[in-house]
Amino acid sequence: MSTPNSVRARRAALGGLLIGALAGCGIAPTGVIDAGEPAHGLKAPGKPAPDVQLYFLGPTGLRPASRPATAPVGPEEAINLLLAGPNDAERQRGLSNVLPLLPGPVTAEARDGAVTVHLPTNAKRLDTPSMSQLVCTAANASVPGGRRPSDVQVTLVGDNIRVGPMVCGGGNAFPFIQPGSTSAPAPPG
Numbered sequence: 589m590s591t592p593n594s595v596r597a598r599r600a601a602l603g604g605l606l607i608g609a610l611a612g613c614g615i616a617p618t619g620v621i622d623a624g625e626p627a628h629g630l631k632a633p634g635k636p637a638p639d640v641q642l643y644f645l646g647p648t649g650l651r652p653a654s655r656p657a658t659a660p661v662g663p664e665e666a667i668n669l670l671l672a673g674p675n676d677a678e679r680q681r682g683l684s685n686v687l688p689l690l691p692g693p694v695t696a697e698a699r700d701g702a703v704t705v706h707l708p709t710n711a712k713r714l715d716t717p718s719m720s721q722l723v724c725t726a727a728n729a730s731v732p733g734g735r736r737p738s739d740v741q742v743t744l745v746g747d748n749i750r751v752g753p754m755v756c757g758g759g760n761a762f763p764f765i766q767p768g769s770t771s772a773p774a775p776p777g
Contacts, residue, residue, distance in 0.1 A: 640655050644670075645683065645685070651681075666726065686717045690709060698730075698732055701740055703731055705722055708746065720756070722744060723756050
């Protein structure tokens with residue numbers, strides 16, 4: 589049985605309309621539109637993201653800012669990125685750096701689950717947001733020991749003054765409190 593010419597003509601016309609609609613869509617070409625930093629693809633399964641987390645002050649408190657990295661970033665390098673301040677995209681999000689201008693370099697020593705940050709000034713002179721920026725940035729960097737960032741103990745040292753150890757929780761620095769003994773006193777005899 590053969591298909592009549594009118595049915596073939598309708599199918600051909602419908603196919604032509606579909607091809608025309610899909611090819612044209614009526615969208616005019618545009619130039620390049622600046623929309624911030626480029627998107628980053630999905631991470632390979634099973635591999636930790638080498639991004640670095642920096643903590644800046646935002647309109648509602650301390651906020652993390654992720655930056656792509658090609659390899660894990662240690663606490664000293666992360667703090668130096670923090671001291672350089674927010675990039676354009678971070679400033680557009682309302683993020684700023686409240687750390688004072690320091691009179692010298694900052695160094696950091698990382699060991700099993702702990703970081704010691706050496707400051708060129710008295711560590712107690714830093715205000716709470718500045719301390720939180722340093723502690724949370726250091727704790728979220730690549731620290732030996734495999735601990736979660738909230739379990740990394742950070743101590744700030746400057747002018748022979750030690751502040752800490754502290755931990756980062758919820759984007760703020762808190763004093764580390766050693767868990768006490770949970771055993772109950774012996775009942776009277």
